[in-house]
Amino acid sequence: MSTNKSNTTNDTMKKIKDRISEVNWSYHWDRIKDKGGYIVFVLTFIFIKQIPYLPIIGNLIQDAQNRNIIPNIETLNSLFIHMVILLIFIVSWDLLSGYSGQVSFGHGFFLGLGSYFTVYYINGLTVNGRALFDGKSENFINIGFTTIDLNVFTAILVGATVSAIISILIGLITLRLKGTYFALITLILPLIALNLAKNLWEEYTGGDLGLQTRRLVKQEDKELSQIVWEEYYFYLIIMFISIGIMFWIAKSRFGLALQSIREDELAAKASGINVRLYKLFAMGVSAFFAGIAGGLMVQSVGSPIGVVNVGAFETQTSFTPVIYTILGGIGTISGPIMGTIILTIAIYYLALGLIQYPMIELRAIAIILILILRFQPRGLIKADKQLKNGLYIGIFMAILISFVEELVNLPQLLATWFDDEGIFGLDILNIKGRLIFYFFINTIIGYFAPDFIRWARLKTWGVWPSLPDFDPPK
Amino acid sequence: MSIEELDDELELEEKERVISDTPILRIIDLTKKFGELIAVNKATFDVYQGEILGIIGPNGSGKTTLFNMISGVLKPEEGEILTKKNENIVGKSTTKIVKKHKIARTFQIVRPFKLLQALDNVTIPHIPKGLQSPKTLKTRSLTSLLEVDMGEKKNYPAAILPHGDLKRLDFARALATDAEVLLLDEPYSGLSVEDSFRITQLIKNANQEKGVTIMIVEHKLKLLANLVDRIVVLNQGKIIAIGTPEEISKNQVVIESYLGKEASSIVSS
Numbered sequence: 001m002s003t004n005k006s007n008t009t010n011d012t013m014k015k016i017k018d019r020i021s022e023v024n025w026s027y028h029w030d031r032i033k034d035k036g037g038y039i040v041f042v043l044t045f046i047f048i049k050q051i052p053y054l055p056i057i058g059n060l061i062q063d064a065q066n067r068n069i070i071p072n073i074e075t076l077n078s079l080f081i082h083m084v085i086l087l088i089f090i091v092s093w094d095l096l097s098g099y100s101g102q103v104s105f106g107h108g109f110f111l112g113l114g115s116y117f118t119v120y121y122i123n124g125l126t127v128n129g130r131a132l133f134d135g136k137s138e139n140f141i142n143i144g145f146t147t148i149d150l151n152v153f154t155a156i157l158v159g160a161t162v163s164a165i166i167s168i169l170i171g172l173i174t175l176r177l178k179g180t181y182f183a184l185i186t187l188i189l190p191l192i193a194l195n196l197a198k199n200l201w202e203e204y205t206g207g208d209l210g211l212q213t214r215r216l217v218k219q220e221d222k223e224l225s226q227i228v229w230e231e232y233y234f235y236l237i238i239m240f241i242s243i244g245i246m247f248w249i250a251k252s253r254f255g256l257a258l259q260s261i262r263e264d265e266l267a268a269k270a271s272g273i274n275v276r277l278y279k280l281f282a283m284g285v286s287a288f289f290a291g292i293a294g295g296l297m298v299q300s301v302g303s304p305i306g307v308v309n310v311g312a313f314e315t316q317t318s319f320t321p322v323i324y325t326i327l328g329g330i331g332t333i334s335g336p337i338m339g340t341i342i343l344t345i346a347i348y349y350l351a352l353g354l355i356q357y358p359m360i361e362l363r364a365i366a367i368i369l370i371l372i373l374r375f376q377p378r379g380l381i382k383a384d385k386q387l388k389n390g391l392y393i394g395i396f397m398a399i400l401i402s403f404v405e406e407l408v409n410l411p412q413l414l415a416t417w418f419d420d421e422g423i424f425g426l427d428i429l430n431i432k433g434r435l436i437f438y439f440f441i442n443t444i445i446g447y448f449a450p451d452f453i454r455w456a457r458l459k460t461w462g463v464w465p466s467l468p469d470f471d472p473p474k
Numbered sequence: 475m476s477i478e479e480l481d482d483e484l485e486l487e488e489k490e491r492v493i494s495d496t497p498i499l500r501i502i503d504l505t506k507k508f509g510e511l512i513a514v515n516k517a518t519f520d521v522y523q524g525e526i527l528g529i530i531g532p533n534g535s536g537k538t539t540l541f542n543m544i545s546g547v548l549k550p551e552e553g554e555i556l557t558k559k560n561e562n563i564v565g566k567s568t569t570k571i572v573k574k575h576k577i578a579r580t581f582q583i584v585r586p587f588k589l590l591q592a593l594d595n596v597t598i599p600h601i602p603k604g605l606q607s608p609k610t611l612k613t614r615s616l617t618s619l620l621e622v623d624m625g626e627k628k629n630y631p632a633a634i635l636p637h638g639d640l641k642r643l644d645f646a647r648a649l650a651t652d653a654e655v656l657l658l659d660e661p662y663s664g665l666s667v668e669d670s671f672r673i674t675q676l677i678k679n680a681n682q683e684k685g686v687t688i689m690i691v692e693h694k695l696k697l698l699a700n701l702v703d704r705i706v707v708l709n710q711g712k713i714i715a716i717g718t719p720e721e722i723s724k725n726q727v728v729i730e731s732y733l734g735k736e737a738s739s740i741v742s743s
Binding site: 266 | 567569581585587594597598599601647648650651
């Protein structure tokens with residue numbers, strides 16, 4: 001009897017051991033699937049240059065590029081450089097405003113500080129005939145895929161540090177301010193800076209024309225098409241490191257403490273959180289990365305020299321992160337990333353599709369923002385499944401239709417249905433205008449189709465699958 | 475089922491409680507004025523280590539103001555609050571009082587971090603405790619959550635939790651700061667009989683097993699009478715009586731100004 005019992009226990013122990021040693025693939029697959037968005041994001045940014053030459057989808061991409069559905073490789077490069085720099089800036093805003101709840105309407109101030117002090121460090125700064133610090137000479141260093149100027153790279157870090165120090169000084173003054181009052185102070189900062197830079201200190205800032213400086217990547221001995229890709233990949237590395245650090249801060253205990261300050265400052269104090277320290281920490285880190293974005297922004301103009309001007313202090317720059325983050329989803333890191341990617345691409349297509357009305361894409365974005373705030377206040381990242389599915393169907397069908405439109409003469413048909421003026425200013429003769437039109441129509445169809453199909457099925461077929469007769473128990 | 479019956483059913487093993495003679499908090503001539511109104515007028519009393527002290531009084535008698543002054547939210551005009559080491563904590567920040575002087579508090583109206591999960595809510599007081607690995611942090615916060623019996627709701631955002639759970643979450647958050655003195659501001663407000671019973675057990679546990687000194691502001695004398703060692707009675711900012719529940723219930727001044735004859739008979743019975 002006793003041996004029998006021990007045998008059974010041994011068997012069960014063996015079974016349990018087997019189960020533990022088994023790799024739970026479905027669990028790992030679920031984890032990969034959860035991070036699918038991040039994986040696609042990272043892979044797209046890394047392999048954007050190689051995507052047209054990939055084995056299967058490469059032909060499709062090239063076909064799309066020939067049909068002007070997707071921009072060609074040079075435009076993609078400038079679009080992605082713009083996006084990479086914007087991503088650092090916008091995520092840094094979200095760390096301050098989304099996590100610690102200190103909504104800043106003047107983040108362009110820190111961007112501008114980063115830009116200007118980067119240039120000053122490279123060129124040197126002379127005030128009243130006395131040199132505050134000398135310029136730095138070229139110091140090239142080869143880092144594998146490219147040759148960069150180490151002094152320019154140091155300059156970007158110096159500019160970011162100056163931006164962080166000044167932000168902490170401002171933070172010390174505004175420590176007791178909350179909500180609207182903090183927002184008002186930060187709203188005023190870039191306006192003061194703009195006024196000073198344009199009028200009082202024009203000799204140091206260069207006014208509207210700006211200052212010129214060297215570029216980060218060595219410009220000689222190479223073709224321009226190669227240099228722009230080297231620059232892109234170097235900026236990409238900086239972006240991954242920056243966003244990685246900010247992501248880690250947001251997910252770690254520091255992020256949790258910042259969130260507690262956002263939720264209830266008194267309760268956070270009563271839990272022993274040093275609210276002042278964490279607020280200054282958030283401002284410092286946020287301004288540091290905004291400064292890095294500013295340092296890179298100097299380089300992003302498509303010319304062989306770096307240019308900085310007072311544009312960073314314009315109100316539009318300060319409102320960019322607010323709009324982009326609210327669209328993506330405030331208080332998350334993936335939200336602003338998604339918002340930036342979507343809006344950068346959307347602005348590109350709207351600018352080319354609405355070519356009859358210049359600069360109208362910003363008004364279109366404003367309407368989108370109002371709709372998002374009304375119907376999806378938590379942003380696209382946490383939007384309803386129905387809306388998300390509608391958007392996916394819209395994108396997919398727009399691309400599909402633009403591939404096959406020639407077969408059914410759709411462009412000519414559309415041109416005869418609507419006259420040359422187009423629909424709502426959309427340029428129907430242009431493929432980009434048609435793309436927006438298809439996307440718009442298909443998103444509406446995709447949003448309402450599931451409801452309509454369910455309604456139609458219930459009217460005609462009934463419940464599916466039809467259940468057998470069921471007798472309730474007596 | 476009344477509270478007394480519940481109490482009899484689930485009688486805990488009463489440990490021998492140690493109430494030392496040394497005061498852990500000495501409040502001397504504490505005065506707070508809001509303009510012309512004197513909210514607290516020269517309050518003077520000692521809180522002994524290991525005791526449970528009740529503070530009662532009619533509305534507007536300065537009970538919560540007293541707590542706000544001890545926890546550093548408000549600054550008194552006069553007076554001193556001395557800790558065990560004879561340090562005056564008047565004028566120090568809330569953070570410092572919680573971290574250094576180990577005096578934590580809960581709030582009359584619960585103040586959870588609404589968008590954070592229940593587990594994250596109790597992780598926050600563990601964060602400023604020096605260097606610790608993420609594993610330690612998680613273990614500590616889970617322990618805090620399990621102490622108040624909320625383990626199964628650890629992933630719920632605080633915004634969707636019911637009031638009784640939020641009261642316990644608030645209690646857990648205050649306890650998680652490793653406090654030596656706990657100021658509970660109306661822990662029973664808006665609670666059902668069962669939830670009140672749970673809070674009573676939590677207070678007794680914290681007092682007996684961790685040796686936490688507890689001060690309670692409460693209106694429900696029924697609950698206090700079986701729980702506290704001493705009661706301080708405030709009326710219009712002045713302390714009118716200090717003593718055991720029996721003494722208070724027989725005190726003529728208290729009966730006239732606050733209790734009324736009916737309530738005093740409940741406490742004494």
